[in-house]
Amino acid sequence: MESKSEQNEWSSGVWAHLTDVRRRSPLVQCITNFVSMDLVANTLLSAGASPAMVHSVVEIPDFTPHIHALCINVGTLTPEWLPSMKAAAEVASQLGKPWVFDPAAVSCSGFRLKSCLELIGLKPTVIKGNGSEIIALSSASPGQTKGADSSHESTDAIEAAKSLALSSGAVVAVSGAVDIVTDGNEVIGVHNGTKMMQKITATGCSLAGLIAAFLAIDSSRPLEATVSAMSVFGIAGELGEAMANGPASLRMHLIDSLYGLDETTVLSRVNITRLG
Numbered sequence: 154m155e156s157k158s159e160q161n162e163w164s165s166g167v168w169a170h171l172t173d174v175r176r177r178s179p180l181v182q183c184i185t186n187f188v189s190m191d192l193v194a195n196t197l198l199s200a201g202a203s204p205a206m207v208h209s210v211v212e213i214p215d216f217t218p219h220i221h222a223l224c225i226n227v228g229t230l231t232p233e234w235l236p237s238m239k240a241a242a243e244v245a246s247q248l249g250k251p252w253v254f255d256p257a258a259v260s261c262s263g264f265r266l267k268s269c270l271e272l273i274g275l276k277p278t279v280i281k282g283n284g285s286e287i288i289a290l291s292s293a294s295p296g297q298t299k300g301a302d303s304s305h306e307s308t309d310a311i312e313a314a315k316s317l318a319l320s321s322g323a324v325v326a327v328s329g330a331v332d333i334v335t336d337g338n339e340v341i342g343v344h345n346g347t348k349m350m351q352k353i354t355a356t357g358c359s360l361a362g363l364i365a366a367f368l369a370i371d372s373s374r375p376l377e378a379t380v381s382a383m384s385v386f387g388i389a390g391e392l393g394e395a396m397a398n399g400p401a402s403l404r405m406h407l408i409d410s411l412y413g414l415d416e417t418t419v420l421s422r423v424n425i426t427r428l429g
């Protein structure tokens with residue numbers, strides 16, 4: 154059971170992180186899938202960050218040195234896109250810029266799984282997947298695939314997440330009913346969010362982009378920054394659902410709620426526990 158003071162510490166940490174993102178407006182480069190580009194960019198803008206969907210390999214040497222964080226998502230991967238992803242990841246890692254890797258639909262093909270493992274070799278700061286994606290990556294073998302959706306609960310993936318964190322050196326975040334964040338030793342559960350978020354495509358991708366923005370302003374504490382981003386996104390979903398009639402209006406209200414989040418709401422809604 155979490156003590157009141159531990160809860161208060163998490164809540165004030167979440168609010169401090171969001172305030173800092175709004176104040177510093179970090180530049181986040183996103184090489185993401187076609188489905189998600191719009192929602193990822195709008196999520197980052199409503200949180201106060203500055204998104205740039207720059208993915209051409211010829212632009213990376215000029216642009217990537219200027220970013221504050223990077224997000225790479227393989228949701229619509231093709232062989233033509235992989236060199237851009239690798240080049241951007243290499244620049245980010247060499248220059249000490251935090252980067253998030255989202256192995257969207259990793260089990261779709263052998264090509265995608267191999268590409269994901271190669272990208273993990275380039276040292277992401279955070280790997281964010283759903284339960285099925287993290288289990289597949291951790292065992293380096295595709296399970297049964299449901300494409301971009303998960304057929305596992307996030308809590309089924311705790312041991313896989315810990316093992317992937319230890320083998321990769323990344324913080325691993327598993328989205329789902331309870332968002333799990335681990336560095337291989339500590340395991341934190343974020344209990345914000347709402348089930349209907351699964352019915353909007355690219356919410357997982359947007360969460361990965363948001364994690365990148367939070368890492369940009371607290372790169373020395375990737376576990377805490379990731380926990381904060383997950384809680385903030387979940388709270389925006391909870392508030393959005395209260396105004397929505399279904400997934401399409403939730404999409405709109407989620408963005409509005411993220412934009413309008415205030416201190417009282419954040420402090421009263423953060424729900425984070427230590428799971429191990």
Ligand SMILES: Nc1ncnc2c1ncn2[C@@H]1O[C@H](COP(=O)(O)OP(=O)(O)O)[C@@H](O)[C@H]1O
Pocket residue numbers: 282283284301302303328329330331332345346347348349350351355356357358360386387
């Ligand atoms: N059953 C649920 N209850 C509450 N929040 C959920 C639930 N399922 C997903 N979410 C939230 O939806 C967002 C996207 O997560 P998820 O659907 O797991 O990603 P992905 O799209 O990558 O599979 C996250 O913020 C997560 O917390």
Ligand SMILES: Cc1ncsc1CCOP(=O)(O)O
Pocket residue numbers: 186188189228229257258301302353354355356357358359
């Ligand atoms: C439907 C789909 N197909 C390939 S990528 C993609 C979007 C997946 O987004 P998310 O992982 O956030 O559900």
Ligand SMILES: [Mg+2]
Pocket residue numbers: 255257258282283301357358
């Ligand atoms: Mg996903």
